[in-house]
Amino acid sequence: MRSDNDIILSTDHLVKTYRGATSPAVDGVTLSVGKGSIFGLLGPNGAGKTTTISILCTLLQPSAGKATLLGHDVVRDAAAVRGKIGLVPQDIALYGSLTARENLYYFARMLRVPKSLIESRINESLQLVELTECADQRVSTFSGGMKRRCNLAVAILHHPEILFLDEPTVGIDTQSRNLILERLTELKQQGMTLVYTTHYMEEAQQICDDVVIIDGGRVIASGEPRQLVAEAGGCDNLEELFLVLTGKQLRDRTE
Amino acid sequence: MLLLANIKKELLLLSRDRVSLLVLFVMPMVLVLILSLIQDDLFRATGGAATTALFVNLDEGELGHEFEKSLQDNGALELVKSLSGKEIDSAAARKSVFNGEYQFAIIVPAGFSATINQSAEDAVRGALRDEKVIPRSSRITVIFDPAVRGVYRSAVLNALQLGVVGLELSRKGAVFEKLLPEELQRNIEAQMGSYAPTDLADQLPRISFDWTNQSLISLDEELASPKKYATLPTSVQQNVPAWTLFGMFFIVIPLAGTLIRERQEGTLTRLMTMPVSNGSLLLGKVSAHLLICLIQFGLMIMVGRFILPLFGTPVLELGSDPLALLLVAVSAALAACGFGILVGVVARSYDQAAIFGSVSIVIAGALGGVMVPVYVMPRFMQKISVLSPLGWGLDAFLDIFVRDGRISSVLPQVAALWTFFLVCLAVALIVFRRWRQGY
Ligand SMILES: Nc1ncnc2c1ncn2[C@@H]1O[C@H](COP(=O)(O)OP(=O)(O)O)[C@@H](O)[C@H]1O
Ligand SMILES: [Mg+2]
Numbered sequence: 001m002r003s004d005n006d007i008i009l010s011t012d013h014l015v016k017t018y019r020g021a022t023s024p025a026v027d028g029v030t031l032s033v034g035k036g037s038i039f040g041l042l043g044p045n046g047a048g049k050t051t052t053i054s055i056l057c058t059l060l061q062p063s064a065g066k067a068t069l070l071g072h073d074v075v076r077d078a079a080a081v082r083g084k085i086g087l088v089p090q091d092i093a094l095y096g097s098l099t100a101r102e103n104l105y106y107f108a109r110m111l112r113v114p115k116s117l118i119e120s121r122i123n124e125s126l127q128l129v130e131l132t133e134c135a136d137q138r139v140s141t142f143s144g145g146m147k148r149r150c151n152l153a154v155a156i157l158h159h160p161e162i163l164f165l166d167e168p169t170v171g172i173d174t175q176s177r178n179l180i181l182e183r184l185t186e187l188k189q190q191g192m193t194l195v196y197t198t199h200y201m202e203e204a205q206q207i208c209d210d211v212v213i214i215d216g217g218r219v220i221a222s223g224e225p226r227q228l229v230a231e232a233g234g235c236d237n238l239e240e241l242f243l244v245l246t247g248k249q250l251r252d253r254t255e
Numbered sequence: 256m257l258l259l260a261n262i263k264k265e266l267l268l269l270s271r272d273r274v275s276l277l278v279l280f281v282m283p284m285v286l287v288l289i290l291s292l293i294q295d296d297l298f299r300a301t302g303g304a305a306t307t308a309l310f311v312n313l314d315e316g317e318l319g320h321e322f323e324k325s326l327q328d329n330g331a332l333e334l335v336k337s338l339s340g341k342e343i344d345s346a347a348a349r350k351s352v353f354n355g356e357y358q359f360a361i362i363v364p365a366g367f368s369a370t371i372n373q374s375a376e377d378a379v380r381g382a383l384r385d386e387k388v389i390p391r392s393s394r395i396t397v398i399f400d401p402a403v404r405g406v407y408r409s410a411v412l413n414a415l416q417l418g419v420v421g422l423e424l425s426r427k428g429a430v431f432e433k434l435l436p437e438e439l440q441r442n443i444e445a446q447m448g449s450y451a452p453t454d455l456a457d458q459l460p461r462i463s464f465d466w467t468n469q470s471l472i473s474l475d476e477e478l479a480s481p482k483k484y485a486t487l488p489t490s491v492q493q494n495v496p497a498w499t500l501f502g503m504f505f506i507v508i509p510l511a512g513t514l515i516r517e518r519q520e521g522t523l524t525r526l527m528t529m530p531v532s533n534g535s536l537l538l539g540k541v542s543a544h545l546l547i548c549l550i551q552f553g554l555m556i557m558v559g560r561f562i563l564p565l566f567g568t569p570v571l572e573l574g575s576d577p578l579a580l581l582l583v584a585v586s587a588a589l590a591a592c593g594f595g596i597l598v599g600v601v602a603r604s605y606d607q608a609a610i611f612g613s614v615s616i617v618i619a620g621a622l623g624g625v626m627v628p629v630y631v632m633p634r635f636m637q638k639i640s641v642l643s644p645l646g647w648g649l650d651a652f653l654d655i656f657v658r659d660g661r662i663s664s665v666l667p668q669v670a671a672l673w674t675f676f677l678v679c680l681a682v683a684l685i686v687f688r689r690w691r692q693g694y
Contacts, residue, residue, distance in 0.1 A: 057528045060693035083530040093521035095264075097271035109260035110529045154525070
């Protein structure tokens with residue numbers, strides 16, 4: 001088992017109730033993430049995955065509970081947290097009228113990458129997501145898969161200690177998706193910690209060291225994927241387990 | 256400095272948004288061209304320059320000429336007596352006004368001198384003999400283009416009235432000078448019969464009536480706020496700064512637009528997870544757009560100096576303090592950008608920002624005297640116009656252009672513009688900080 005020294009991120013009964021909402025979007029989530037692992041935050045639509053990630057990335061104030069990241073409280077020490085994390089948002093967050101390189105350059109500056117390193121970091125990022133060829137094209141001309149890859153490239157420019165990825169493979173072609181998954185494993189091998197949300201269970205089983213499954217803002221299962229499947233009995237894979245746990249009814253977005 | 260990187264990005268984004276730039280630069284130029292040219296004539300009329308009018312003199316005597324001369328001396332009217340080389344008659348004058356080629360025609364009727372001389376004599380004799388007479392009067396006809404506005408019309412009528420009164424007075428004076436001795440002689444003879452001296456008229460002191468033309472009282476126009484409207488601007492001096500400010504404030508839409516787009520497209524969320532301060536994000540936007548405003552300003556000044564004169568307007572006179580001019584331009588641009596960033600923070604969608612932004616600019620423009628100069632507004636509207644930041648800017652520009660204003664004299668407006676900017680920015684920063692803290 002991990003020692004406490006290996007825990008890079010932990011939350012304690014995290015609660016978030018949006019203003020005007022009747023029930024909390026995140027309802028007492030407690031989890032801990034080991035250094036250098038890929039941690040999967042799984043759940044159907046509306047489970048509270050994005051909300052949880054937003055709190056961890058200093059974008060949202062929790063209504064209750066606390067979260068500590070690299071020894072910093074995400075609320076009180078938000079500024080200290082910001083330089084150390086990377087976020088791949090659920091939606092493409094790039095300037096469409098700028099080229100990939102211009103986007104990367106600007107965000108590298110905002111991430112305070114030292115000027116002498118910017119050039120090499122941009123090339124490294126571009127290489128990692130295999131966009132070097134199209135680096136000087138405007139992002140608006142990119143395909144969905146290319147945009148997703150570029151979205152990822154921005155978040156690793158500063159070699160963050162923890163990289164948050166909110167559904168980084170949603171709605172793209174198989175090639176781009178496989179490439180992204182492959183690269184995430186590579187990043188892990190370089191020592192980066194990844195916190196990753198998805199509702200593709202197959203994907204999670206493939207790359208995650210640990211997962212929590214949340215539904216309705218609550219943690220309904222947590223552990224290593226293989227172990228979870230084994231313990232449940234009668235399930236062959238994470239997908240089946242997931243359906244057993246969360247039910248088969250549709251989860252259409254209403255927001 | 257992250258601020259510089261932010262400015263660079265904003266400029267890059269702007270440079271990729273050709274349509275917005277085109278609107279920002281071309282719209283005020285087109286507006287200023289159209290409005291300066293439309294209003295050129297109006298400003299000449301109200302600004303003290305002479306108005307041209309057709310003058311038809313059907314009189315055979317000397318009084319028609321005398322009237323003409325007094326109008327010309329008075330300086331309010333410039334008289335045109337022939338059209339394309341031909342002396343005009345009253346029918347041609349009427350037609351020309353009807354067609355809108357001239358706005359006024361003044362027609363002195365035939366027999367004008369004879370009638371006036373006769374009437375003056377009747378009136379003076381009646382007065383000397385203490386009899387009641389109603390002298391015949393003569394008419395001078397003034398034909399107006401119906402499109403001529405009331406103020407303008409009464410200005411011309413006043414000038415004519417002045418000429419008529421002067422003429423009457425000098426006529427009556429001359430007749431009095433002639434009749435007084437005759438009447439005295441007649442009276443004395445009637446009372447003293449043959450004892451009366453025959454050369455009485457020669458012994459009377461000579462009376463000259465030259466004084467009828469000498470004015471003893473002159474009207475010295477002075478307005479309650481002495482400096483303010485002492486000199487009126489030319490149409491170019493009014494319209495160039497007015498529409499420049501209007502165009503500059505339209506920066507609100509692209510500026511609010513970039514902020515809203517960043518909110519909607521998630522780049523702002525992304526930035527908020529990065530170690531960059533709120534100030535350098537917002538000030539980056541403000542600075543880049545400020546630069547655009549100043550380029551707009553420079554272009555508009557060029558239009559006023561070099562392009563408008565090609566169409567026959569006066570050259571834009573910039574006053575004598577370029578530093579004050581720059582200070583006002585920067586302050587107005589800041590106010591515009593501050594408002595833009597505020598709208599960008601408060602509006603919920605681009606459409607909302609565009610509609611709210613443009614409507615509020617049009618209203619503030621109207622109040623501030625962009626469309627209709629403040630000095631021709633009704634008094635209570637003049638009071639309300641003090642509320643418009645465009646009004647502050649315009650007032651300061653006019654002060655520099657027309658009233659030889661200096662930095663010290665435009666300081667109140669500059670301070671108001673800065674205050675407006677700082678308040679807008681402060682509110683935007685407060686709202687922005689709350690977002691960032693994730694409430
Ligand atoms: N800004 C918001 N305001 C109010 N409710 C929200 C907001 N964002 C998300 N929610 C609600 O909170 C719940 C969790 O949403 P989210 O965290 O986005 O789920 P997930 O990312 O797992 O799909 C949903 O019911 C959603 O409707
Ligand atoms: Mg989500």
